[in-house]
Amino acid sequence: MGKSFYIETVGCQMNVLDSELVAASLQRAGYQAVDTPRQADAIFFNTCSVRQHAEDKIYSALGRLKHVKDRHPHKVIGVLGCMAQKDQERIFRRAPHVDLVVGPGQLAQLPALLERIHGGMGPQIEVSLDRKGGSRTEVEESFERFDPVREAPARPTRHQAMVRIMLGCDKFCTYCIVPSVRGPEQSRPVEQIEAEVRQLADQGCLEVTLIGQTVNSYRAVSGVRTFRLSDLLARLHGIEGIRRFKFVTNYPRHMTTDLLEAVRDLERVSPYLHVPAQSGANSVLKRMKRGYTVEQYREMLAEIRQIVPHAAVTSDFIVGFCGESEDDFQETVALVREARFKNSFIFKYSPRAGTKSAELYEDDVSDEVKRRRNNELLAIQNAISEEQSRALVDQTLEILVEGPSKAAQRQTAGDILQLTGRTVCDRIVVFPGHRRLIGQILPVRITKANAFTLFGEVAVNG
Numbered sequence: 001m002g003k004s005f006y007i008e009t010v011g012c013q014m015n016v017l018d019s020e021l022v023a024a025s026l027q028r029a030g031y032q033a034v035d036t037p038r039q040a041d042a043i044f045f046n047t048c049s050v051r052q053h054a055e056d057k058i059y060s061a062l063g064r065l066k067h068v069k070d071r072h073p074h075k076v077i078g079v080l081g082c083m084a085q086k087d088q089e090r091i092f093r094r095a096p097h098v099d100l101v102v103g104p105g106q107l108a109q110l111p112a113l114l115e116r117i118h119g120g121m122g123p124q125i126e127v128s129l130d131r132k133g134g135s136r137t138e139v140e141e142s143f144e145r146f147d148p149v150r151e152a153p154a155r156p157t158r159h160q161a162m163v164r165i166m167l168g169c170d171k172f173c174t175y176c177i178v179p180s181v182r183g184p185e186q187s188r189p190v191e192q193i194e195a196e197v198r199q200l201a202d203q204g205c206l207e208v209t210l211i212g213q214t215v216n217s218y219r220a221v222s223g224v225r226t227f228r229l230s231d232l233l234a235r236l237h238g239i240e241g242i243r244r245f246k247f248v249t250n251y252p253r254h255m256t257t258d259l260l261e262a263v264r265d266l267e268r269v270s271p272y273l274h275v276p277a278q279s280g281a282n283s284v285l286k287r288m289k290r291g292y293t294v295e296q297y298r299e300m301l302a303e304i305r306q307i308v309p310h311a312a313v314t315s316d317f318i319v320g321f322c323g324e325s326e327d328d329f330q331e332t333v334a335l336v337r338e339a340r341f342k343n344s345f346i347f348k349y350s351p352r353a354g355t356k357s358a359e360l361y362e363d364d365v366s367d368e369v370k371r372r373r374n375n376e377l378l379a380i381q382n383a384i385s386e387e388q389s390r391a392l393v394d395q396t397l398e399i400l401v402e403g404p405s406k407a408a409q410r411q412t413a414g415d416i417l418q419l420t421g422r423t424v425c426d427r428i429v430v431f432p433g434h435r436r437l438i439g440q441i442l443p444v445r446i447t448k449a450n451a452f453t454l455f456g457e458v459a460v461n462g
Contacts, residue, residue, distance in 0.1 A: 003031050004042070005031050005040050006035070010047055010048045012048065013209070018046055018080070018104060020155060024150050025107075028148075041074070042075070043065065043076070043078070045079050046080045046081045048083065049083045049085075049177045049181055050177065052352070059094060062077070062098060084103050085105070086180065088127055099124070101126075103127035104128075105183060107144075108146040147188070149196075151203075159205055161205045162208075164211055164212065165188055165215065167185070167212075168182045168186055169182060170185040170217075171290075174288055174289045174361075175318065175352065177355055185217060194236060204241075204439075206241070206439070207246070210246070216254040217251060220232075228258065230258040233263075237268055243441055244424060246272055246426070253296070255273070255303075260304060260307040261307060271308050272314075273311050275313060275314075275315060276316035277297050277316070278318050279294075279321065279332050280332035280334060280336070281327075284332075294331065294335060310425075312425035314342050314426075315339070315344045317344055319370055319374050323361060323364060323365075324349075336384070341384065341385075342426075346381065348367075389452075392454060393448060396444065396445045398443055399442060399443070399456075401421040401439060405419065405430050415436075416432060416433070416435075417433070419431055429455070430453055430456075442460065445457055445458075
């Protein structure tokens with residue numbers, strides 16, 4: 001029986017964490033991770049369904065593997081994650097050489113499913129109940145908890161880690177497939193999260209990022225007390241060894257005063273707030289069913305600036321949503337100019353089967369207009385980002401050194417190389433340094449900047 005595996009991950013940080021946890025569970029079951037699909041006895045795609053492009057990429061990759069399966073019939077090909085939950089049996093119909101389809105709520109079963117396949121039991125599929133497939137409790141229970149203990153060697157970097165604090169989403173934005181493929185919103189018990197973070201600290205982790213689809217919706221009952229995200233941060237803040245806490249992604253209506261005060265008052269909580277707006281036009285926000293107005297979003301921004309004036313705020317925007325007029329788009333432009341986000345992730349609207357927008361609204365903005373709006377908004381945001389970055393030149397910032405830059409990863413000799421790290425506000429910094437600096441927090445003086453990257457030099461000998 002083959003015992004090596006390869007995982008290709010597409011999508012959000014939740015998927016990245018899921019792949020890390022899958023790798024850890026497979027390694028405990030005796031499998032070995034390899035660097036390329038060619039080396040692997042089992043090839044997995046951990047998938048995303050947020051945009052059509054992500055799904056098209058996976059189906060193309062599966063198509064290219066057909067001849068590999070023909071030559072090596074004992075190789076296992078598996079589709080994991082959100083696309084597996086969404087398409088289910090359709091994956092087998094489109095790619096009959098696939099052996100395994102596993103939704104995000106059944107990833108804990110992966111080692112056992114592989115045993116069944118190797119035992120001659122044929123293709124395997126395990127997915128959760130549809131949101132309408134049972135009571136809320138039944139649907140929640142069908143999304144099994146999957147947060148196994150991670151040993152330091154199984155994590156991509158020893159000094160950084162993501163910790164899931166909640167599952168699923170209950171917002172049901174009309175464009176979004178996530179509530180269908182990730183299930184109902186569920187918060188992990190505070191005791192489990194604390195135990196995981198303590199273990200990470202014992203392993204030498206310096207930075208923990210708490211993640212959830214709407215992370216600031218966190219609510220968990222412990223005894224007679226209900227813990228909000230601000231309470232959880234205060235409890236975790238006392239764990240020795242962790243130098244930085246981040247949390248993503250936030251929902252605007254849950255960016256509460258108590259949470260902002262926690263960011264202000266807890267010195268190890270990074271003043272980095274990713275709060276997607278999606279549009280600056282109320283008519284579009286209403287069709288998106290975002291649950292707030294642009295005026296409320298502006299009020300939230302004003303409170304952030306008042307309580308945490310040095311915070312770096314980032315956002316997401318969808319251009320070309322159903323019915324978006326040119327005036328609507330210009331309202332989004334006005335919000336971006338006014339808000340001066342550190343950066344924004346800007347996407348062209350992509351209809352998703354199974355969402356309300358695909359059911360209720362016509363995709364009536366042309367691809368040409370979507371591209372033009374995307375490029376225009378991106379240019380405006382990039383100009384703002386570059387202006388903010390250039391203002392940091394000659395300043396000395398504290399950087400967590402993450403590792404070699406992409407260019408330096410190809411370097412095979414020498415201990416001095418181009419390193420990359422991040423500031424407390426999640427700005428990327430590139431600078432020359434010794435390999436031994438990886439995993440350290442140290443001061444770097446910024447010497448130049450562009451919209452996306454700061455460049456500098458170590459301010460003290462490392």
